[in-house]
Amino acid sequence: MRILLVCNRYKQSTQLVAEKLTEEIIGLGAGVEIDDGYNVSTTSGCDIIIVLGGDGTIIRAARTYGSFGIPMLGVNMGTVGFLTKIEIEELHQPNLKRLLAGDYHIDERMMLNVEVFEDNRSVLSVSGLNDVVVRAVVPRMLSVGLEVSGQDLGIYRGDGLLVATPTGSTAYSLSSGGPVCDPALGVFVVTPLASIHSSKRPLVINGEHKLIVSPIESDETVICIDGQVRHEFRPGCRVEISKSEHKLKLVDLNSIPFFAGLNERLGRIENS
Template sequence: MKRIGLFAKRSNPDAIAVAREVTSWLQERGIEVFLDQHLASDMGDYQGYPGGSIPAMVNLIVVLGGDGTLISVARKVGDLRTPILGVNLGSLGFLTEITQDELYPVLDKVISGEFAVTNRLMLDAVVRRGSQEVGRFRVLNDVVINKGAIARIIDMEVTVDNDYLTTFKADGLIISTPTGSTAYNLAAGGPIIYPGLHCLVISPICPHMLTNRPIIVSDEAIIQVEVKFQDEDVAFTADGQVGMPLQGGDVVEIRKSRSSTLLVKSPSKDFFEVLRTKLHWGAR
């Protein structure tokens, strides 16, 4: 590990301070540090690079912040499969498993090559309006179709590999990866899925029919959602961070991406320990 990229949650002053410390620590060990240009500006007199160019320039990316910051960086990595080390500067995250106290011992192991990664599948989502493609998104957590604050229930016709599933009448719909199963999917009553499983989950948001329940399908499936509304306020979002408004008749197609995200695993905790800690299992 001779070239490391560094991103941080810019709204967190602690992240900027830690970024300065990490940069000095790495440079003292002969490692070239590539700072996101916005982070470099916040840090002061440092050279920065466009965030989208960094994954191709480095052997590893360190993300200081929370799960949201890591997800935004994962989309920048794209097809390059550059490993990401997520460091949570607040409470423990589902993706940013490394705590600030563990940062330097873990970095020591990583730059020596003593680390393992977990491979997280991603999705490609395409929005089509008639014969025209009007949006394309890369997704780590989830695709969400939901209505605005004062819109009525929306109808969403869903097919899986061209087989008709059902027409959900609901406030919205979530199509989630195993990684995203602990995000909006969990809040909507969907299942927690072990990250290594090869599947996707389709979860309706507040369905009109109480018999509508989340359904798990293969990650090889192609899911199509046709939105049947006319004048409602309905939006498409990817990972809760980017998206676009939808029109009646738009079709959203979701399939497994050829890209995947490599996350450096914590040497001190596994997925189940993260669940127990984050969700306070066993607390009375």
């Protein structure tokens, strides 16, 4: 058994916890590798990934390792912890022994493939767990076009446009008026950002479709994937968004149903 520990290099507390956890895991007879944000592991020979931090650290780990199909346990050391399944205080024996023994439930989450083209040339291809956002760098109205598998949905005018997975439906999309989706669904949530058209409402679209977002009027506009990967969105660009063939496998030791824990997590946001 080999464990990959992923921690947040910007928080010394996660690195200290990683060092103590390494000793505990080795004491139980398993091997350990550490990804501190500087050196990314190949995951060769790793059976489980433990991510120490908040949702941002898990999103980075999902983008880096999600396609390998290795079970990933998110351990909350942040504020909200929508994606984490256990608190750091709980990750000791007997839970650590249960993890190494494979005594847990797997929660599969849809991921996105995002490809950016400039003049029909692919310039960026990346996976995402939460969302893709197209918006202006400075406060100004922009106009983008949206196609769904060749069907023209018209022009969206406002602050921008957001395409989220069910996992991302509880993030930026929710604060922009989008619906909360059951994470077991394989759908896109399309949420206009401050649209000037009352008819342009959030949409839930079958994940088997391909979405294309193109600029109409979009000076000083960026594409942002999961709030972490940015690329300039300029004339001649288009963004193609599709469902990834890979799903993120989240380890759940407590088997708490999504909707049973939803109000608690939303409450954390309001009180943070």
